[in-house]
Amino acid sequence: MAHIDEFESMFRSASRSPFRLAAPEVAKVLAVGDLEQADGYVAAVREFAEPMLAGAQLTLAPHDVLGVEAMLRLVEDEAPDLIVTYRNLHSDGWRYKYSLGADLNALTRGTQVPVLVTPSPRAYPSMEWRSTLSDHVMVLDESLAGDDLREDDGLLNWAALATREGGTLHLVHMEDDRVLERYLRAIGKIAALNTDAARETLPAQLLKEPRHYMKSVQAAFIEAGRSVTIREHVQLGHRVADYRVLIERGAIDLVVMRALEEDRIALGGASYSLAVALVETPLLMV
Amino acid sequence: MHPVSAQTTLIFCALLIAMVLTLAFEERIHAKKSFIAGLYAVLALALGHATGVLHFGPVVTAAGETRDIPVYVLGIDWGVIAIILGSSLFVDVTSKSGLFTWIAIRLTKASRGDLRRLLVAYGAMTVLFSALLNNVTAMLIVGSLTAVSLDKLDQRDRLLPFLLIEGLLTNVGGLLTLISSVPNIIVGTAANISFMAFFVAAAPYVALATVLTLALGLRRYRIEGPASKKDADEAARRVDAFDENDGRASVRFFRLSAAMLVLFIAAIAATSAFDYPLGMGFVAMAFAIVMLAGFKSEVDRFYRAVDWDLLLFFAFLFIVIDVMEHAKVLELIGDGLAHVIALNGAAGGAGTGATLVASAGFSAVTDNIPLAAMLSKILTAMEPNDFRLWWSVVFGANLGGNLTPIGSASTVVAVTLMHKYKVPLSFAGFVRAALPFALLQLTLAVVYVLIVL
Numbered sequence: 001m002a003h004i005d006e007f008e009s010m011f012r013s014a015s016r017s018p019f020r021l022a023a024p025e026v027a028k029v030l031a032v033g034d035l036e037q038a039d040g041y042v043a044a045v046r047e048f049a050e051p052m053l054a055g056a057q058l059t060l061a062p063h064d065v066l067g068v069e070a071m072l073r074l075v076e077d078e079a080p081d082l083i084v085t086y087r088n089l090h091s092d093g094w095r096y097k098y099s100l101g102a103d104l105n106a107l108t109r110g111t112q113v114p115v116l117v118t119p120s121p122r123a124y125p126s127m128e129w130r131s132t133l134s135d136h137v138m139v140l141d142e143s144l145a146g147d148d149l150r151e152d153d154g155l156l157n158w159a160a161l162a163t164r165e166g167g168t169l170h171l172v173h174m175e176d177d178r179v180l181e182r183y184l185r186a187i188g189k190i191a192a193l194n195t196d197a198a199r200e201t202l203p204a205q206l207l208k209e210p211r212h213y214m215k216s217v218q219a220a221f222i223e224a225g226r227s228v229t230i231r232e233h234v235q236l237g238h239r240v241a242d243y244r245v246l247i248e249r250g251a252i253d254l255v256v257m258r259a260l261e262e263d264r265i266a267l268g269g270a271s272y273s274l275a276v277a278l279v280e281t282p283l284l285m286v
Numbered sequence: 287m288h289p290v291s292a293q294t295t296l297i298f299c300a301l302l303i304a305m306v307l308t309l310a311f312e313e314r315i316h317a318k319k320s321f322i323a324g325l326y327a328v329l330a331l332a333l334g335h336a337t338g339v340l341h342f343g344p345v346v347t348a349a350g351e352t353r354d355i356p357v358y359v360l361g362i363d364w365g366v367i368a369i370i371l372g373s374s375l376f377v378d379v380t381s382k383s384g385l386f387t388w389i390a391i392r393l394t395k396a397s398r399g400d401l402r403r404l405l406v407a408y409g410a411m412t413v414l415f416s417a418l419l420n421n422v423t424a425m426l427i428v429g430s431l432t433a434v435s436l437d438k439l440d441q442r443d444r445l446l447p448f449l450l451i452e453g454l455l456t457n458v459g460g461l462l463t464l465i466s467s468v469p470n471i472i473v474g475t476a477a478n479i480s481f482m483a484f485f486v487a488a489a490p491y492v493a494l495a496t497v498l499t500l501a502l503g504l505r506r507y508r509i510e511g512p513a514s515k516k517d518a519d520e521a522a523r524r525v526d527a528f529d530e531n532d533g534r535a536s537v538r539f540f541r542l543s544a545a546m547l548v549l550f551i552a553a554i555a556a557t558s559a560f561d562y563p564l565g566m567g568f569v570a571m572a573f574a575i576v577m578l579a580g581f582k583s584e585v586d587r588f589y590r591a592v593d594w595d596l597l598l599f600f601a602f603l604f605i606v607i608d609v610m611e612h613a614k615v616l617e618l619i620g621d622g623l624a625h626v627i628a629l630n631g632a633a634g635g636a637g638t639g640a641t642l643v644a645s646a647g648f649s650a651v652t653d654n655i656p657l658a659a660m661l662s663k664i665l666t667a668m669e670p671n672d673f674r675l676w677w678s679v680v681f682g683a684n685l686g687g688n689l690t691p692i693g694s695a696s697t698v699v700a701v702t703l704m705h706k707y708k709v710p711l712s713f714a715g716f717v718r719a720a721l722p723f724a725l726l727q728l729t730l731a732v733v734y735v736l737i738v739l
Contacts, residue, residue, distance in 0.1 A: 007430035010387050014532035015434055212529070 013205075018216035019153055021224050023161045024114075029058040030080035032071065032107070033121075034090050036063055041121050044130035045084050048253075048282065049116060051134065052082065052162050066090060068106040075111050083107065083115045087123075087279065094120035097279050100272075108259040108285055114158055115259060117275075117283040129282055132253035137163040138170040140243055140257045140274070145173060145209040155286045156217065159256040160226070162284060168229040170250050171217060173210035174243065175203070177236040203236060210234045240273045252281060259285035290614045294337050298613035301330060305606060310651055313692065320595045323602035330609040331358055339613045361608025362601050366471055368567025371597060373465060375574035376550060377419050378591050379581065383543035384533030386415065390431045391530035399439055399521025400511045402504060405448060408432060409500045412452045413492060416459025417466045418547070421696035425456050429703040438524050446709045447507035450716075453700025454723050455499060457687045460696075461680065462492045465554055465566065468600070469658035469683040476662035477676040481558035481566075487677070491734045495727050502723060539580065546577060600655070607659050620664040627668075627675060635736040638674045642732055645682025650689035658683045677739050681731040688724040691716040 031042055038060055046053055065074055075083065088094040088101035099105075100117070108115055119129055139159040156171075163169045180203060187202075188195040211234050218230045233246055247255065255278060257271050275283055305326040312319060334340035344352045345360065380386075393411050397403035408428055415424035432448045460467035464474040464484040474484055503509070512518035534540045550573045556562070557569045578585050610616055626644065629637035648657050661679045670676075687694025691701045691713055697720075704711050711719070 007387070007426050008434060010384075010533050011391075011431050011434040011528075014387065014391055014529050015438060016527045016529055018527055 016212055016216065019156060019213060019220050021160060021220040021226075022153070022157055024081065024154070024157055026052055026056045026081045026161070028078065028080040029053055029056045029082045029084060030061055030075065030078045031058060032061045032065070032074075032083060032085040032089065034063050034066075035121060038063065041086075041118075041127070044121075044127040045116070045118065048118070048130045048132065048134060049084070049162065051164050052116070056081070058084075068103060068110070071103065071107060072110045075107075075113060080113055083111070083113050084118070085115060086118045087120045094123040097123075098276065100275055114284060114286045117285060119280050119282065124280065129253070129280065134162050134254045134282075135164055135167040136170065136250055136252050137167065137254045137256060138172060138247060138250060138252045140172050140174075140255060140271070142258070143173065143210075144171055145206075145213050155256060155258060158284060158286045160221070160228070162254055162256065163228050165227050168231055168250075169217075169221075170231045170233060170246070170252065171210075171214050172233040172243065172246060173207075173214075173235075174233075174239050175206045175236045176239055178238065180206070180236065207234050207236070240277070243274055244277060247278065247281065254282050254284060256284045256286065290339060290612075294339065295614045295618055297337075298330070298333070298339070298610055298615045299618060301326065301333065302606070302610055302615055306656060309656065310692075318595050318599075320598035320602060323599045323606060327358070327602040327605040327609075330606050334609045334612060337613075340609065341612070358605045358608075362604040363472075363475075365475065365565050365567045366468070366604075367597060367600055368565075369465060369471055369570050370468065370600065371592065372567060372570025372572070372574045373420070374592050375588055376546075376570060376577055377423060378588050379574070379577040380543045380547055381419075381423070383535060383540045384531075385540060385543045385547065386419070386427055387431075387533040388530045388540070390427055391528045394431065394435055394525050394528060395530070397525065398518065399523075399525040400518065401439075401441060401444060401509050402511050404435065405451065405504060405509055406500055408448065408452055409455050409496060409503075412455040413459035413462070413496050416456045416696070417462035417492075418551070421456040421460050421467060421694060422699055424459065425453060425696040425699040425703075428452050429700060433703065433707055435525065435528075438527070439521055442707070444507075444509065445707055446704065446711065446719075447503060447509060449700050449704055449709070450711075450719055451499065451503040451723075453697045454688045454720060454727075455496060456696035456700075457684050457694055458492055458495045458499065458727060461488045461684050463488070463551075464558065465570075467684055468655050470680055472655070472658045473662045473676055473680050473683070476666050477673075479676070481555040485555075487739055488680075490738070491681075491731065494734075495730055498726055498730065499723055502726060506722070542580075543577075546573065549573075603656055603659060607656070607663060610660075611663060616660065616664050616667065619660065620668055623661070623664055624668065627670065627672070635674070638672060638678045639732045639736060641675055642678035642682040642735060643728065645679050646686030646689065646728055649683050649686025650693045654683040654687060654694065674735050674739050677735050681735055682728075685724065685727050685731055688720055688727060689717065690720075 031038070031045065033041060035041055042058065042060060046058070059078060059080070061074055061078075065071055085104065085107065087104065088099070089103045089107075091101040091103065093099050093101050104115075104117065119127075121127060137159050139156055141155055144156075159169060184195075184199055184202065187193045187198045211232065214230065214232045214234070221228055221230060231250070235242070246252075255274075257275070259271075275285075305322065308315070308317075308322050308326070309319065312322060331340070340357050342357055345355050346352055390411060393407040394404070397407045408431070412424055412428045415427060429449055429452060432452065433445065436442050436445055436448065460470070462485065464470050464479065464481045470484065479487075512521055550569075553569050553573065554566055557566050562569070578588060581588065607616070623641070626640050627637040629640055645657060645661070648654075658679060665675060665679070687697055691697050691711075697716075701711065701716060
């Protein structure tokens with residue numbers, strides 16, 4: 001009954017899950033920090049993230065709220081739609097650039113609220129990132145293919161909200177070339193599977209689906225009357241290294257990524273490595 | 287013909303019964319049809335030689351030439367083999383254009399995800415594809431799409447009624463044209479029914495039986511539309527997400543395939559209507575070759591996809607039936623059939639009705655192709671006055687497949703799909719579920735054949 005699979009594959013391939021534009025509502029924003037004088041930082045955040053914060057009530061948490069438990073309790077009490085903070089919160093790790101800091105890790109793990117993470121104001125007191133105005137926003141996800149692996153459109157909708165009118169939204173789908181090669185080598189050792197056909201069709205299929213999905217993103221933006229340019233980056237490559245190349249080449253102002261990856265580990269895998277490395281680029285972790 | 291003793295005829299009769307029984311249990315004994323028929327063809331030929339039933343020697347052609355052609359080659363109806371081989375290749379290449387999946391997805395979208403409309407659309411599509419392609423391909427296309435669509439609509443629990451009704455409609459659709467099913471080709475060719483005459487006679491029944499089957503299915507399985515406008519919009523949004531152009535390799539090939547399909551049907555109809563001497567087999571092969579031109583460096587890919595089991599089954603079966611004819615087994619069965627047909631004299635049409643029902647009963651438990659091949663030979667020899675007898679064989683052989691899950695290749699596919707998608711349905715369960723539909727279709731067929739044809 002090989003034909004059952006053949007026709008089923010054709011129909012599954014034709015089945016799409018198009019993007020649905022639905023901007024998240026941001027009414028309350030909580031800024032968490034440890035600066036005694038935070039007015040400058042708050043003003044920088046307001047300027048940078050204006051599309052997300054427009055009309056929202058921004059509350060500045062007391063700078064002396066210390067400890068993870070107290071911080072999470074505050075988040076629970078305030079119930080914000082978005083948290084704003086910076087790298088190496090409550091830590092002097094900003095000097096070494098080897099981590100995001102234990103408190104920030106705990107914050108992303110302990111709450112479902114999206115977190116906007118800016119560069120450390122101690123490491124970069126001039127806060128140059130404020131003037132980039134989130135014109136070039138990049139979305140990085142495990143799978144941006146409109147398939148079952150994509151949990152929902154939430155990440156993209158946050159990115160859509162964060163991108164200014166006239167700006168550019170970069171959508172990235174990177175198939176890990178080393179993982180793919182490992183699978184293709186395994187297929188090469190299985191007599192029942194055609195190696196040449198797999199080598200030709202598997203990468204093509206893996207890259208076809210995200211392209212279709214990204215077309216649906218473009219269609220949704222046009223339908224909603226948004227003047228945002230959509231740039232597609234669909235390729236095989238090494239996630240962390242090639243993400244960085246794309247970020248540098250695209251002069252990206254804001255990177256939108258998942259705080260919890262598929263394996264439910266907070267800031268695990270490629271996201272964590274990248275988040276640590278991007279010390280000068282604001283991140284939105286959803 | 288040499289005289290054949292009654293004892294010899296009975297020995298060959300036993301061989302024929304053994305073949306039919308073996309074919310009925312093909313799944314149990316894990317043997318392919320072609321092997322079973324091949325085995326009995328070898329036995330029949332060897333026995334035919336040993337008993338002196340077969341006659342050997344040169345054959346005189348229409349041009350008066352003498353040729354040495356093996357006796358088993360002469361027994362095969364090469365016209366039928368050419369139609370099946372040519373049509374299979376043509377349909378296989380055409381389906382690579384994405385034409386049939388395009389039609390299937392467009393119909394799915396037109397239903398807007400409403401289950402009632404979806405069942406009607408898929409039912410109509412099953413009938414159309416069964417008529418244009420073949421029952422098995424139709425069931426594969428519509429059944430696969432049904433599973434994917436119902437998954438997308440979160441309606442996987444409705445898979446049983448959908449697949450069951452589609453399976454039952456393949457055999458109704460198989461009645462529509464002369465080339466829609468193998469019994470039609472065999473009986474229609476033997477009875478000299480033209481393509482158009484066949485279509486005109488069968489179409490009203492197919493339309494009516496389809497409508498009634500769908501109506502019964504909707505009612506029996508309580509298939510309803512969306513409960514609210516919100517549900518309707520969500521269902522429509524989900525089916526709208528299908529991309530009908532996904533399977534299109536190229537627009538040019540797609541258009542060529544659509545045009546060639548229309549031409550193919552027209553050419554087959556014209557061949558039959560104008561009694562073109564090269565016949566439908568030639569036309570089917572010619573269209574297959576034209577379509578293969580686009581894949582001339584890789585035609586072996588399509589040759590591999592041909593159902594050689596089916597083709598060799600036909601070839602071996604024709605050999606067995608030819609030997610049976612020489613052994614006067616067909617004459618013996620014909621005598622028995624004559625008693626059934628004689629009922630027509632006692633009560634108007636009772637013999638024709640009985641032939642239809644008996645054909646259906648036989649088709650329900652074993653392959654309908656030996657039945658069609660055997661009865662067409664017998665009826666050809668009998669030259670019956672009542673033309674409806676041919677139709678009773680056509681209707682009975684096709685519709686009988688709906689009585690059991692092994693009654694036809696397409697119901698086997700339907701049940702295979704159910705098992706694949708973990709829809710539990712036993713043999714008895716299938717019979718219970720299908721019986722009201724099969725009885726409706728058979729009753730309608732008897733009335734139609736006796737009153738309308």
